[in-house]
Amino acid sequence: MSGTRLFFALCLVVSVVAFGAAILTSAPASAMPPAPGVGMGIWKAYNCEGCHTIYGQGGAYAPDLTHIYAARGRDYLREFLANPAAFHPDQRQMPMFGLTKSETDNLLAFLQWVGEQPAAQSWPPRPITVSGGGSLSAAPVTAPADNAAPVSDDPVVRGQALFSNTPAICSTCHSLTPDVVIVGPSLAGIAERAATHAEGQSAEAYIRTSIVNPSAHIVEGFQDVMQKNFGDVLTSDQINDLIAFLMTQ
Ligand code: HEC
Ligand code: HEC
Structure with missing residues (x-):
């Protein structure tokens, strides 16, 4: 008897998880979670897109970064951002931005999120229209305070x-x-x-x-x-x- 109960309980758990996963993975591109959203603000505030492209948008000076997260991995990128000049000394150099740990974390969350988007059509994220007709940018642009x-x-x-x-x-x-x-x-x-x-x-x-x-x-x-x-x-x-x-x- 308790075996049947356990079976149904497990079924319930599995279906809740599956349902949740389905919702998460089918979320539209505009629903940018908070960390990547903050990361996108940092991306814009430091004008990373002045030199780099994502899905073809941005400057052509430096490599496209659409799939860089999957290509390089988190640890490599963290070290690279801390000291870009240490990596490929014979190439064009990227400036050292002196990013804080939380800026780096959010930028990495952003780059990871970008690489997971299904297709170029979902870039850039569409604005979310809130009830009342106002329009909110999907990504809160949080420029460093001294940038105002x-x-x-x-x-x-x-x-x-x-x-x-x-x-x-x-x-x-x-x-x-x-x-x-x-x-x-x-x-x-x-x-x-x-x-x-x-x-x-x-x-x-x-x-x-x-x-x-x-x-x-x-x-x-x-x-x-x-x-x-x-x-x-x-x-x-x-x-x-x-x-x-x-x-x-
Ligand atoms: C002035 C131009 C410029 C700006 C602005 C710039 N980059 Fe770069 N970036 C480069 C160049 C040049 C390279 C290639 C250098 C290399 O591979 O050593 C590069 C490489 C990279 C790489 C790939 C490293 C690798 O080894 O594959 C990442 C990730 C990156 N940049 C992130 C950023 C982020 C995040 C910002 C904004 C905070 C930014 N970049 C702003 C010029 C720039
Ligand atoms: C990713 C790097 C980059 C950024 C960001 C950038 N520029 Fe440039 N700019 C260049 C390069 C490289 C040239 C020279 C090649 C050319 O003529 O396009 C140039 C050329 C120019 C020239 C012509 C200079 C001359 O002597 O004829 C002007 C003016 C200029 N930029 C203004 C700006 C302004 C204003 C901004 C900001 C809104 C800006 N640039 C942002 C890279 C950049």
Whole structure:
């Protein structure tokens, strides 16, 4: 008798587990769990996508990371992120970000989650519409607190803040000190150079094109690796502010 009971109890447990697993594995791509969601905010805040692609979106400077979690494993990635230069000294180098342990944990959760998505169609995660009609981003974007750009009436001040803060973070690749090359050319003196770079184009127009369509002119000695989606990522006000700032350089 108790054997039958045990059998039914086991059946119940198994079906609950199976049902739960079915719900979990069939969850739509937009339902991003908390840790990967935070990781995606960090991914954006450090502009990892300025150099890397996920499902083809992002910059072409560095390897695609869609399936990096499965390819490399957690321990390797943790060590790599702590000190990228130690790994492949003869290749392009990734900057050392000095990530905290929890930032690394969340980034790894994000990269793991990304690799488990069924197909490219589910990338980027769709916004979740909450009742009441408002729209919430699936991933809470948690930029480090010091990344909050101060609000100013002056476009030059706003542009300067944007230059080194999310979502632009031009400073991952561009220095403002003459002749210092990170990934892209130094933008010191860009206003003057821009005026002569493209015939029949104002300096402002040249800089705008450089931001929204980087492939239009490739600066000699550099590769076409600047992120191509700034026209979508930045608002037109933000682009105007960046141009106003760069025109002072
Ligand atoms: C300025 C460009 C740049 C930025 C920004 C950047 N990376 Fe990289 N990353 C690289 C380059 C170059 C490599 C290849 C270097 C190598 O393999 O040694 C790389 C490699 C990697 C790898 C693969 C390592 C391997 O051995 O397969 C991971 C994972 C990675 N980056 C994660 C990140 C994360 C997470 C961020 C944001 C916090 C980030 N990267 C931001 C340039 C960048
Ligand atoms: C992933 C690295 C990367 C990021 C991020 C990046 N750039 Fe670039 N940028 C480059 C590279 C490489 C070039 C040179 C190749 C070319 O002309 O596209 C360049 C070229 C430029 C030029 C033309 C410079 C000249 O002398 O003609 C401008 C202006 C510029 N970037 C502005 C920006 C601004 C503004 C941002 C932020 C919104 C930004 N870039 C973000 C890599 C980057």
